[in-house]
Amino acid sequence: MAKSILVIGGGMVGAASALRLKTAGFEVALVDPGDKRRGASFGNAGHIATEQVEPLASWPMIWSAPRRLFAFGGALDFRVGDVGAWLPWSARFIAAAGRRRFVRGTAALGSLQARALDAWQRLAALAEASDIVQPSGHNIVWMSAANVERGRRVWAQANTGPTRFRELTRDELDTYRGALRAVPAGGLRFTGSGQFKEPQAARDAVTTAFCARGGVEVRGSVVDLRVYDGGVAATLDTGEVRHADEVLISAGAWSGRVMRLVGLGPPLIAERGYSVHSAAHSWPSELPPTYFEERAMIVTRFSTGLRATSFTELGRPEPPGDERKWRWLEAQLDDLGVAFAKAPDRWRGSRPTLPDFLPAIGRMSGQPRVLYAFGHQHLGMTLSAITAELVEALVTGAAPAVELTPFRVERFG
Numbered sequence: 575m576a577k578s579i580l581v582i583g584g585g586m587v588g589a590a591s592a593l594r595l596k597t598a599g600f601e602v603a604l605v606d607p608g609d610k611r612r613g614a615s616f617g618n619a620g621h622i623a624t625e626q627v628e629p630l631a632s633w634p635m636i637w638s639a640p641r642r643l644f645a646f647g648g649a650l651d652f653r654v655g656d657v658g659a660w661l662p663w664s665a666r667f668i669a670a671a672g673r674r675r676f677v678r679g680t681a682a683l684g685s686l687q688a689r690a691l692d693a694w695q696r697l698a699a700l701a702e703a704s705d706i707v708q709p710s711g712h713n714i715v716w717m718s719a720a721n722v723e724r725g726r727r728v729w730a731q732a733n734t735g736p737t738r739f740r741e742l743t744r745d746e747l748d749t750y751r752g753a754l755r756a757v758p759a760g761g762l763r764f765t766g767s768g769q770f771k772e773p774q775a776a777r778d779a780v781t782t783a784f785c786a787r788g789g790v791e792v793r794g795s796v797v798d799l800r801v802y803d804g805g806v807a808a809t810l811d812t813g814e815v816r817h818a819d820e821v822l823i824s825a826g827a828w829s830g831r832v833m834r835l836v837g838l839g840p841p842l843i844a845e846r847g848y849s850v851h852s853a854a855h856s857w858p859s860e861l862p863p864t865y866f867e868e869r870a871m872i873v874t875r876f877s878t879g880l881r882a883t884s885f886t887e888l889g890r891p892e893p894p895g896d897e898r899k900w901r902w903l904e905a906q907l908d909d910l911g912v913a914f915a916k917a918p919d920r921w922r923g924s925r926p927t928l929p930d931f932l933p934a935i936g937r938m939s940g941q942p943r944v945l946y947a948f949g950h951q952h953l954g955m956t957l958s959a960i961t962a963e964l965v966e967a968l969v970t971g972a973a974p975a976v977e978l979t980p981f982r983v984e985r986f987g
């Protein structure tokens with residue numbers, strides 16, 4: 575009989591893994607409470623951000639933190655009520671930012687990013703929905719001429735992995751005429767990156783394919799998890815108990831809690847981000863995701879409308895969103911002259927982030943029936959397809975396409 579696997583968490587990472595495992599011939603059940611808006615996979619920027627191979631745990635990030643604070647008009651914030659979560663996490667973040675760990679982290683993240691877009695094209699083909707992924711590239715723009723030179727210099731020194739970039743031509747900058755009050759002073763055109771047609775549509779396509787292949791969706795939240803001699807048993811908040819041979823923990827920002835049920839407490843934080851979405855807009859279809867670097871805001875046109883996202887707010891996933899942050903996003907759009915709904919759909923979600931900004935992907939040492947895939951920080955949409963391939967290799971015993979040692983959850987002791 576085929577091995578049975580319980581996947582906990584139906585965000586993009588869990589859904590992609592479930593489809594891969596089902597296709598490989600296993601009996602797979604995917605457990606999720608069912609609220610699509612809860613996970614980070616819902617309202618994100620939908621950018622296939624393969625250029626981001628340098629972990630954000632670095633000293634330049636630490637030095638620049640004060641001027642990026644929300645209190646000074648920036649997009650970085652710490653929830654006062656969640657100090658117990660972010661203070662110990664920040665100490666580990668600083669420890670992870672040393673040069674040697676940064677260099678090792680860049681190599682590890684780079685090994686995933688080099689395969690991320692191809693893995694997505696394979697997953698989209700498996701879901702028979704190849705149009706969900708668009709290798710559109712992306713743009714970075716600056717509105718102020720003074721920032722163009724500085725921005726170019728910084729990017730010229732950055733490791734951008736499998737992507738390439740060049741300056742945007744005058745004609746390309748002119749494409750923003752009509753979409754913005756003023757044409758950007760300069761910008762960069764990246765290739766080798768991309769976007770989703772719509773992030774939730776990508777997750778729906780993958781989950782639909784999973785069910786069509788005989789995968790089982792189970793509604794509920796895992797509240798207890800036991801490993802015994804012959805398998806694993808998960809108790810749901812509905813009272814149901816599900817048994818399986820192995821379990822995959824892929825519950826996004828909630829994964830730390832589920833991991834604690836099997837005896838390990840990784841230092842995972844919720845890096846909360848915000849978005850506003852407007853069905854009505856006049857953003858040109860030929861523009862790829864555009865990062866307004868001076869405002870730390872990305873604007874992406876999806877099949878369902880135009881979305882602007884920003885913010886890194888450290889804390890726990892539960893507390894409601896901070897009204898000021900949506901107003902800040904709306905004010906940025908207004909200032910740029912972007913046509914947008916007066917009452918846009920407002921969303922906030924939690925990026926699952928470990929202090930070294932590397933995901934955790936592997937099989938628990940000492941608990942071989944427990945696999946894990948979480949902690950994909952700002953890159954979970956980008957990295958979910960390659961992660962799913964690695965999970966499949968872990969389950970089948972095939973050689974993984976990348977070295978998995980840097981992603982062991984036990985690295986935090």
Ligand SMILES: Cc1cc2nc3c(=O)[nH]c(=O)nc-3n(C[C@H](O)[C@H](O)[C@H](O)COP(=O)(O)OP(=O)(O)OC[C@H]3O[C@@H](n4cnc5c(N)ncnc54)[C@H](O)[C@@H]3O)c2cc1C
Pocket residue numbers: 582583584585586587588605606607608609612613614615616617618619620621622623794795796797824825826827828829832845846847848849883884922923924925926947948949950951952953954955956957
């Ligand atoms: C504003 C913003 C913009 C972003 N932009 C991008 C981008 O452009 N590109 C990119 O690559 N990434 C981006 N990200 C990051 C990306 O969205 C996340 O890394 C990714 O969605 C995480 O996916 P996940 O499946 O791990 O978690 P999630 O999508 O959060 O899913 C976790 C799921 O697990 C469920 N769950 C939790 N606890 C339990 C339990 N006990 N039992 C069962 N189920 C449980 C939750 O309800 C949820 O459905 C962005 C994030 C934000 C917030």
